[in-house]
Structures are given as C-alpha cells and as structure tokens.
Amino acid sequence: RQQFSFPSIFIYGHTSSGKTYVMQTLLTTLQLPHVFVNCVEYFTSRLLLEEILTQLQSCSGTEQTSPVRCDSLNDFVRLFKQAVASPELQDQTLYIVLDRAEQLREMEANILPAFLRLQELTDRNVTVVLLSEIVWELFRPNIGCFEPFTMYFPDYSIGHLQKILSQNHPPEYSADFYAAYINILLGVFYMVCRDLKELRHLAALNFAKYCEPVVRGEASERDTRKLWKNIEPHLKKAMQTVYLREIS
Structure with a gap:
C-alpha cells in the first residue's frame, strides 16, 4: 500500500x-x-x-x-x-x-x-x-x-458457468431442480454464447416454460425427459436470436 x-x-x-x-x-x-x-x-x-x-x-x-x-x-x-x-x-x-x-x-x-x-x-x-x-x-x-x-x-469454463448460474435458483424450487435446468441450458447455448450476462438473461427468460409441466402437475421435478421435451422448442427459438447477436 x-x-x-x-x-x-x-x-x-x-x-x-x-x-x-x-x-x-x-x-x-x-x-x-x-x-x-x-x-x-x-x-x-x-x-x-x-x-x-x-x-x-x-x-x-x-x-x-x-x-x-x-x-x-x-x-x-x-x-x-x-x-x-x-x-x-x-x-x-x-x-x-x-x-x-x-x-x-x-x-x-x-x-x-x-x-x-x-x-x-x-x-x-x-x-x-x-x-x-x-x-x-x-x-x-x-x-x-x-x-x-x-x-x-480467461473465459468461464462450462463448470464455472454452471456454478455461477445455479446460485440464482428461485426459493420455491429446489437447488437440484434449477441446477438441472442450467445444465440443459448450457448444453444448448455454451458453444455459441459464453457471455455470463446473456446466459443469465436466457436462464431467467426461459425458466417459466421449463417449469410449466411441474406447475400443471404433469411431471415431477425429477422427470427431466418431459421437462426437456417441453422446453426444447423454446430454447431452439432463443438459439436463433443469440446466434444472430453473436455474429453481428
């Protein structure tokens, strides 16, 4: 000093x-x-x-x-x-x-x-x-x-991003449930976007859609297959806008 x-x-x-x-x-x-x-x-x-x-x-x-x-x-x-x-x-x-x-x-x-x-x-x-x-x-x-x-x-690794983003889980859902959602999100977006702010925005934007089967009582928090099937089209749509921003 x-x-x-x-x-x-x-x-x-x-x-x-x-x-x-x-x-x-x-x-x-x-x-x-x-x-x-x-x-x-x-x-x-x-x-x-x-x-x-x-x-x-x-x-x-x-x-x-x-x-x-x-x-x-x-x-x-x-x-x-x-x-x-x-x-x-x-x-x-x-x-x-x-x-x-x-x-x-x-x-x-x-x-x-x-x-x-x-x-x-x-x-x-x-x-x-x-x-x-x-x-x-x-x-x-x-x-x-x-x-x-x-x-x-250096850029955050996928493991670092998983830990950082998982800390933002809503209190009404378990940490494991939100961590599984983040894992799916990174599996889709990590190759085209490693911007923490953008990924945090995407996580907040799509989480409600991911939870819909649980809210309607059609699936449990552990039923990852149904949850993925419900969120997949929404993530693919979001993927197009992210890709355009990354290359522009």
Whole structure:
C-alpha cells in the first residue's frame, strides 16, 4: 500500500469474464483509494480527465464547490498533483481504473501514452489499470509507449458457468431442480454464447416454460425427459436470436 506500485496494468479478456467485478471487489474490500471510470460513458479526453479529477476530490475528502474544468493534459497533471497532495492520499497507492479502455484509442494520440506513464509524469504513487476486451498487441499505439504489466482473464469454463448460474435458483424450487435446468441450458447455448450476462438473461427468460409441466402437475421435478421435451422448442427459438447477436 505504501510502496510505489507498477505504473500501469493492462487486464484483458472476453466480455463478462469478471474483469470489472474482480477489480471493484478488490479495491472496495481492501479499502484502497481508487477512481473507476467507464471510457464509453466519458468518451472524450476532456470528459474523461474531468471525471477522474471529480472522483479524486471525493477520495481526498475535498468539498467540491464548482465543476472541475480541465482543458489539456498539462492541466490534468497539475490538478492531479494538487488533488493527491491531501493527507487522505498520502503514503499509499492511488488506483485509476479505466474500464472499456479500448475507447482510449479514439481519443487524442497523447492520452494513452500519458496514462501508461502517469506515475512518472506526476511523480506520485499512482497505478493506472486498463480493462479491455482486446489484446495488448492490438491496443499498443504506433508511436511507442511504456509497456504495462499485462494480465489475461480467461473465459468461464462450462463448470464455472454452471456454478455461477445455479446460485440464482428461485426459493420455491429446489437447488437440484434449477441446477438441472442450467445444465440443459448450457448444453444448448455454451458453444455459441459464453457471455455470463446473456446466459443469465436466457436462464431467467426461459425458466417459466421449463417449469410449466411441474406447475400443471404433469411431471415431477425429477422427470427431466418431459421437462426437456417441453422446453426444447423454446430454447431452439432463443438459439436463433443469440446466434444472430453473436455474429453481428
């Protein structure tokens, strides 16, 4: 916490592989001072820099009397030094996390290299963490830059997805019944979709249809054959829309 950390970290992996959740959980649980900004929401360099400075004021306990104005990278470095000089941020690493960081490539050419070496530019104990869905080789600017420490988040395996999705079972049904449903769902969709958010949506969307034979008294929770026969056409229909979204 009190030693200088690596200046920049690049974390990449497919969508819904846990990058954002893990970073937010680590920083919050360990109570580390941090700024978390989504680069899609703050899509210009000025909006991005001003949002970082605004969140920094909250970290430092400074009362915000007026909107932060930042017209250039030089202004940002100067205001950043002032913000982290507060007692609340002394003697510990400040983390700036930029989610959906691939959007930085659409901004001015000096923005990404500056973030990668922000520790050097400000002479402050700060680490910039870039979260992205693309590999560093496609991310690296052509003008050359400081090389960050890279970390890869692999896709969830089918076993991981089974455990995660099974935790959402409705209280009126047994855990084994819902786990069997998730197993059927993954058997259909896993080869074309491994996005956790999409799979969670599909699970919630189709569960009522899966339960219909049980609700009508035509099958028990263990009668997987009848349950599968009832849900199969609905899953096949949903499969077509998922496939179109995945290839578009």
